[in-house]
Amino acid sequence: MKNIFKILTLSLVAIIATSCDRDTGDYPYLDRDIIVGFSGASGSLLVEDGASNIVSATVGASTLVSSDATFSVTVDDSSTAVLGVDYTFADGQDGTLVSGNITSTIDIVADFENSTEEGKTVVLNLSSNDPSLVVSEAFSQYTITLIKYCPINADFTGSYTLSTTATGIFGSAVFLNGTVTIEMGADPTDRVMTVSPYPEFGAFTPIDFAFSLVCGNVIVPTGQVTGVGCGGTTTIGPADTNGIYDSNDDSSFTIVISDDEANNCGPTYEAAFLLNKN
Secondary structure, eight states: OHHHHHHHHHHHHHHHHHHTTSOTTTOTTTTTOEEEEESSSEEEEEEETTSOOEEEEEEEESSOOSSOEEEEEEEOTTOOSOBTTTEEEBTBSEEEEOTTOSEEEEEEEEOTTTOOSSOEEEEEEEEESSTTEEEOGGGSEEEEEEEEEOOOOSOOOEEEEEEEEEOOGGGOOSBOOEEEEEEEOSSTTEEEEEEOBOGGGOOOOOEEEEEEEETTEEEOOSOEEEEEESSSEEEEEEOSSOEEOBTTBOSEEEEEEEESTTOTTSSOEEEEEEEEEO
């Protein structure tokens, strides 16, 4: 948040400095315009059953406002979440920078039943309703990702034994069978483990394979590069079906992937693994 205020303040100073070299009678608004923009470019919300599921998009100004000033947000067509179905605006799409303040928010309420494990986006565009507010083009858009979330009551970290239950390209194991260490990822649902790809074809550099535990489903992100392939590296991504886990029991779970998403080595294969805790 500090960075946006620094940038916006520098922009405002530049405007004021420029006005010193001009006839202020020709530019009557140069000394009173306040630059506003979103604080950052994106944010996310883990949408939980029974929770309030409110997420805020913060709008900041380059200086304190001396009187109430209003702004609005519109929903960009690139959004994948649907207004009135996946989310609503808590207090409408208009916001107010109250006199003596430097920030305000637009609040969104997400719907758990319509949320998805993969996530849906709400892309907001900022506009001013007041002649004293100038929207910074660089900070005029904000993306909120709504992700379905169920509490995970077991760790799902530590030492596990990986066993291949369905093979990938050329009928081979995608990952080296044996002991792996699972660690927490960036978000509470994310997990990462270091694995050696395609052990039957050689000793290749291990990769960090990521997956997420979401409401009983093991979700695999797309585009995970193996560094090995047929003229180009294969990538690993989600399959038509997901692996499964029990939130209360981390003794074992399954992972299902699409091996070679781009068909570099032939058709894509649906590979699968069983993870048993050691």
